[in-house]
Amino acid sequence: MELIAPIPALTTPSMKETVDFYVSVLEFTCNAHDDQWRFASIHKDDVTLELVHPQAPLPYHSELFTEPVFTGAICIHTEQVDEFWEKVKDKAEVCFPVQDFDYGMREFGIYDNNGYLLQFCRPIGA
Template sequence: MKSLSPNLAVKDIKESVAYYQNNFGFEIEMLVDSLQEDFNPVVKEEKEYIWALIKKGDVSLMLQEKNSMKEDIGNFFNDISASITLYIEVDDVESLYEKVKENVEILKPVYETWYGQKEFYIKDINGYILGFSSKA
């Protein structure tokens, strides 16, 4: 195995990309429009998108519009949301928390774990649980 890239089913690609860009500094690596003709990493308002690859440092996420995912792999799920928790290590969890706390749904504010980490958990706009961590 070489890498792991979660592919998250989302309601709206543009909205989800903007959420991750604005709150966590992700950058678009690739976008795929609904006609599968345009792979330019620049969002165009007139286009509808079915897939995006976003990246921040060594963390990559694939975002796929829910109906497009069902077409690709079948109707194995009824709803999108937290069936997994994404655990993301960052340099300074407290600074990130201060930056995003007013713009995201906080599930658990910053706390220190028994295993020497500081963490906080959020629910993103599609219902996925993201945990952020750095050394205490």
Template sequence: MKLFSHSSIILPVPNVKEATEYYRDILGFKISFLWQDPPTYGVVNREDAVGIHFTESSDPLFTAHAKLYIFVNDTDAVFDEYKKSRANIIEPINDTDYKMREFVIEDLNGYKIVIGKGI
């Protein structure tokens, strides 16, 4: 039996509703949980493989150094999807010297999200 099940990042954001709607509408996630009205905590999921949690916070320093890496099975397909959905792609798709094919987007709160797959 595996001792660990899964993990999820919790990103502090000023507006949980806006964050979850952005991830749904632009990045193709499903909103799976909102707590309170208006929401102060929320969860989005993509294909039951990637979960991201959001918690309400007014601290602007969180995004300064935070970066999320999402591993995918087809970097080019996700890149094409995100180009069409108007995601803010801040680094184009490329092959790195550390053997990853990846690109970087920035969400509405300034979080950098690297999308990639080993090559």
């Protein structure tokens, strides 16, 4: 069995605003969405994300949904970390600026409009 790549599904109560954030700030393209804006698929280069409304008919959504909750980060690898940092640093809430970490990565972190942490990284020396 070969695993290819994960496609994170992020829950958002404000679908149009979320699509706009990813398109205008991070230069993603919206591939598809349903007529009611309950689902959207967005991509940039080899990265795909699915966006789902909390009331979309998916088995893992709770009726008690109040806000996105995610304790991790979505790490997106890019060789152009510094260039991408310059493009987005003034357009999104910054978690941490571009820097080198002891574990061998150069990265920065921003929050999307829902509060999901997005980290853009590359190995140091790459």
